[in-house]
Amino acid sequence: MARAAVVGAGMTKFGVHDKPLQELFGEAALPALDDAGVEPSEIDAFYFGNAMSGQAENDTHLGPKLASHVGMAGVPVQRFEDACATSSNAFKNAVEAVDAGIHDVVLVGGVERCTPETGQDTAAMTRIFASASHRQYEQPTGLTFPGVFALFTKRHMHEYGTTEEQLAEVAVKNHGNGALNPNAHFGKETTVEEALDGPIVADPFRLMDCCPFSDGASAVVVVSDELADSYDAPVDVSGVGHATDVVPIGDKDTPHVTQAARDAAAQAYEQADTSAAEMDFAEVHDCFTGAEILASEALGLVEDGEGGPAAEAGRTARDGDVPINPSGGLKAKGHPIGATGTAQLVELTEQLRGTAGERQIDGADSAVAHNLGGDAATTVVTVMEVRQ
Template sequence: MARAAVVGAGMTKFGVHDTPLQELFGQAALDTFDDAGITPDEVDAFYFGNAMGGQTENDTHLGPKLASHVGMAGVPVQRFEDACATSSNAFKNAVEAVEAGVHDVVLVGGVERCTPETGKDTPEMTRIFASASHRQYEQPTGLTFPGVFALFTKRHMHEHGTTEEHLANVAVKNHGNGSLNPNAHFGKQTTVEEALDAPKVADPFRLMDCCPFSDGASAVVVVSDDYADSFDAPVDVSGIGHATDVVPIGDKEKPHVTQAARDAAAQAYEQADTTADAMDFAEVHDCFTGAEILASEALGLVGEGEGGPAAAEGRTARDGEIPINPSGGLKAKGHPIGATGTAQIVELTEHLRGTAGERQLDGAERGVAHNLGGDAATTVVTVMEARE
């Protein structure tokens, strides 16, 4: 089967924006067109992600609105909603469309505004985020996502001896990486001591264990294999997997192993005819520091129970054995839900092209992205490689 390739990538700075959704996305899309060297009229289709526009801004029929705003009126548009995995699922479907020969050139991206600029304060945004949990069994208890991932992490601590200091080391690493990323929400470094002194949010998580609400947009251009060589520096999508897990979390047999991630990773590695050992770096969904530890093990980047020690020992640092989240991750780069998945693809693309600036990883030839949704019930895993 012919593979797809990414030939253009762009994103806004993640943070607080007072820009309307369509203008925020327009910034990322136009940068992506420029990077690919194409114009909007060369795009066959538009797949995009937005998870919460209806709840946060009373803005739902976004497909034609965004297409019109960036000069693509008339193309078929599909909006995706998969909680935090929203735009990575859009990306997966775009990849499959070009591999199947349905389209040759597809714009894929996502946009979200999650900060008080939407008119919603933090408690209200937390409630809206929690709508991705089980409506009958979890929402009535008041369980929100800091609590969900705290439960996963506490179980991991029980099983493997993971400590709060391990979590703090993940935060320190990702803030250090974010300080090198001009598009990161947080560019300030931190220390283990500062992280451990921060207020508790949901045991064992402290404030520095939690990613921020962010506004932002990201986009990529995906093309068929036949078209890829006509572009500068295409990056191949060699494998992509998508899996789900049981909901609610009380029914998960082993909540700390994030089974959907393991299943999606197995699919992606099999498609790419590769293994976790061949990955040079990873972007994973660290909505909380504990989530990065779970993801690193689920992807096979470290052994069972080694996620915490690997961070503390520097094995997942930018200069370590397997760099994880050189972008700063959700923890420092930020988390505008609908834009997060394709932002990971932007990061992989830049490292594999050698254009990631100060945070560039030397000799990166192959990377993996992991984007989950809700209570880890949806996960998309993507393997990408520099084209020879």
């Protein structure tokens, strides 16, 4: 049974933007409202995600700034911050609100600027990103997220024999998909040879294993199940799971397993009365190529240890049996932290409506989105389906 439905979706191109946050968000929110066929005055509440504007741009108290910019002054607004899972958690709370009858029509979105347009260089933004790691145990060592996910991936290599060539295959696939996505930060294809020839960032990751810092915004309109049929092309939200894990890597029993993702996926599948085997494709948090491999296993799309071989065999390609990241993923589409979660849901909406253009997954009826925050200590998993 549907818990809610998405009836409108919009997003900006991800990349480098020089607009202030409220203007950038407006370029996603207003198209989402138009897509839903609703006016700002019809929105009951606004839930949005932004992770770093306070540190990066000295710009906080964003709720009324964004709401008034898109014509929703007076609407209750709630900002969420959960590292990279920020707007996914905003969406989860919106779904719960309409499912509980608190609101009928909710705007959900996210916005972030992470490029030097913020006034911060790459080193400074890397430090700001790292604020999501453990303040006492990890930050003093200089550990940043390339190192965090490199540690997860090296352990996965040790356990299952995952190879650098398999990581490169993930990059090649996602860049190929991103080349078909007009909103992607990177629209250029690459090869395994080019990926393996890149400079080391954090062993085993080379440059092409890492997603970019991006600016961007995304938004969806969520309505109650009871109202969904009064809108054009609603897409059902049938399950949303949310779980956490311990933060320090040294305290994780099996860091290559990403336990929070498994717990959140179990919740989402149970709510939706479905399983991984029923998913026609997935959008996952591939901040690094190794993260996609871990996510494919955590979601149950492939067996443990089979994430690397599945990528190498083409199983996760758009025409494979378990397509992953037809949007290009964070790797090619880009990663504006607060906008990433709802951008995944924009992709699910377009694919399930059959409007994704050249990157369309044929016959897609159900899909899963996986978005994690920090060092895999927060994960939100969403199942969406074509409305019957």
